[in-house]
Amino acid sequence: MKPSSGPGGQPVMLSLFVFAVAALLFGSPLRHLWLREGASWYQPFAVWLGVIVLGAWAARRSAP
């Protein structure tokens, strides 16, 4: 018996998906994209802000 806002529920899966995307952006070689030579100094913060916006959307969807 699992709540829909718990593991397995649709809103939770959304949060997990955003988490997976963020983990890939930050923890995998994909970070070379926003840390490449010549990228502007604020690019890491822009990526970070994008993840926060996605996270806010997912959190709003999963709110009780």
Added chain:
Amino acid sequence: MTFELGTLVIASLTYLLVLFLIAYAAERGRIPSRITQHPLAYALALGVYATSWSYFGSVGYASQHGFRYLAIYLGATLSCLLVPVLWRPLLELTRQLRLTSLADLFAFRYPGQATGTAVTLALLAGTLPYLALQVRAVVESARVLSPPASATTVGLGFCAISLVFSVLFGARYVTPRERHEGLALAIAFESLVKGVALVLVGAWAVVSVFGGPGGLQAWLDAHPEALRAMQQPAREQSWAPMLVISCAAAFLMPRQYHVAFTESPERDTLSTAAWAFPLLLLLMNMAVPLVLWAGRELGLPGPADFHVLAVPAARGAPALAMLAFLGGISASSAMVIVTTLAMAPMCLTHLVLPLGYARSPGNLYRRLLWARRVLIAAIILAGYAFYVHLDRRASGLVDLGLVAFVGVAQFIPGLLGLLFWPRATRVGFLSGLAAGTTLWALLLLVPLWSGFGLPPWARELETLLGFTPGEPWSFVTFTSLTLNALAFVGLSLATRPSPEEAEAARLCAREAPSLAAGSVTAGSPDEFRRQLAPVLGPQAATAELDRALRELGLSEGERRPAELRRLRDQIERNLSGLLGPVLARLAVSEALQVDPRARTALAEQLRFVEERLRDARGMTGPVRELEAVRRYLQRILEELPVGACALGPDQDVVIWNEALERLSGLRSEEVRGQTLAHLPEPWGGLLAGFASGPDAGAETQVRLDGRERILRLHRSLATPSETPREEPEQLKGAVLLVEDLTERKAMDARLAHQDRLASVGRVAAGVAHEIGNPLTAITSVAQNLRYEEDPAEIRERVQLILQQARRIDAIVRALVTFSHAGVTGGHGVPVTRVPLAPLLTEAAQLSRLGRKDADVRCVSHCPEGLEVVGNTQRLEQVFVNLITNAIDASPRGGQVELFAGEDGERVRVRVVDQGHGIPPELAQRIFEPFFTTKQPGEGTGLGLALVSSIVREHGGTLEVDSQPGAGTTFTVTLPKAMSQRAMA
């Protein structure tokens, strides 16, 4: 530019005093709750994550590792993405079970004092480097602005101030169960100050040093190596270990757990915190490269750890430098205060109280309060001692923080098991924690003092596994967590969870907990108090009992076994916040013993299922449908127009619906679980007597609210078809229906009276005619009598007058009797043996009085001696109505026949006419009140409804058989009066 140490101290004290005033005002309610409970205040309070490490150390770390410093905050952002998966379930658990610390949480899930002790020791070991970091940051930041300042003076002074404010903020009273509104708001304010200070320093650096954003870009274009130094190391080095440990630290570090769960507001704030907290971190961290580059441009000497202070100081901005210093003080003091307030209760409940401290004589609360204050002092001094013995060469600010992060990460496997793996066992958890923590202590903690770094074997393994040399925490994160997880999973699979563990696992995994079996041996709250007193002391026993009673809405007179069991569980939950779950369970088990053989009340079982289903709202699959069906059936039951009361096998009330609540004035909540005998009078005696009596139905009269009421009771046994054959007695119960007939009886009586009056009106004309004839005769004889002189003739004429007068008298008496019967209501009508033949004859005569012009004969075929049981007047009314209708339906010259005869123990009377009959579509409606087929003014529509009601009251039946054009037969069946011999 430098400052006097005294200036820095006064500024710091003033700032902390302002913080305390904010906290004090919030606790006193001077600051509205819409601010103290605001989600953004909660998100800001979570900013305690950013300590002096972030405030000062990030610039230094960025100077060596570039943008990799962001990993610590990106890990926290990842953690916030898991709010629905990790944070929210943890928050629900801690609220539901009153688990105020991480040690409480683990000690509940993996039950045993050893668990609480091990977790507390591990957290304490992980906390000390972090406390040392704060002391060091404050000392070194003070010396940046005031170089002659003594490290010992500043360090000890900071510790003393932190101690005082920790006690003021969170140890002025004892209970850790309540949210400290003031503390949370003060920490939020601290986060705001340090955030604003850092952003201001960064912005000021851009404007002052580079001349604005354009100047910064120009400087970066001119110095591409500066940006390259930020990007290149971040590309080449691994981020994963740092992301993992910071993701865990964001909610597992003692201060984070305390703010996130123990101090969380009642309303849902997590959704806001999920974005606002990372946004705060982002804004603070955007200033880091700006300050670093400004320091480089200004040619400040390294290390860059304190550039946040040095940049404004070097440019001669004393106000900004002081603000930056206060921002650092803010970051450090917040960390120290919240950490000690989180660790002190943990140490108290899991290290001190198990030694028997709680059982010492005296006031328990006062002892706990002082113990906590002493522990706060001990923890802060231990942090200072750690700082004093640090090997300065081996560690920067960030290194100290990372050591603590890796230590806390050892709880990841246990936490995941706690939430998602019910099979995890205490042995597995303790083994994993011991393995991981030991490796962490040997490879990271000890070198902080010794300065030797990793031992040779570890260095070889580090190289072999491809980890970057010089970053032992990365290697230790991997090895310790791997060892920890393997031991945890392996030994959990190799051992079996105890029943206590299995129950805790179900609760933690949000699976169905089992119903607590047995009932408390103590039979009343007063007995609870007496039995708790030897364990908690009289004062604490009374306080805890009163609190639990208040929270559950129970009274001192509570006797219901199920409610007393709930009371016991509530006391245990409350004590869990005070003594920890293990000691609370021990104390309550010792004081309030449970008889496991006692049967759990059916009401409690039902409530348990209801609560389970209510908690399951929002679930998917069959549970949701099941809940919908349950709620639908419950609404039907609740909205039944008659009172319904379901009883368990011990006559305990299981269901008490709304109609019964209204009728009795007793609320379902106070009645459920009570046995019938314990209900207030008259309900206790009435229902208990009826439930155990021989009759399945009864009608009775009771006095409620000063009014006499007539109730009809029905009873049926409630034995579900799913009853297990082996335990049939456990599910026997009964359902009682209580119908209030008072209004209906009164209505029936009014209807009967109206019908009678209508009948009187109808017969009035006939009566006038009937009386008119003898009256004319009397008048005529009396006139002639004046002239009569013959005595014999006079006597004959007087006799004639008297005969006519008796005739009139008989008619008037019959009319008066008919019109007055039944006026007083349907109850209390005397029942006698009623001879049927004279009754039918009189009814026929009365009917004909009103239908003189009808020219219809009325013939009775009733055998003499036939008797029924009933009320003469009411039965007469029945037949007057039926015969009148028959006459009305008959053609002129027609005949109405009355047949009567025995049918077993009943008597059947048929009223047969030769009228036009009743159409089939109307036959079903003729018994409805006010339904009539007669012309307007000729019938009230009440007659047959009344007849039906009276016949039912007599235990009889009324049937109609009619064919259009072939006449109608009404058949009345009544109970036959038994012969006197048979009755004898």
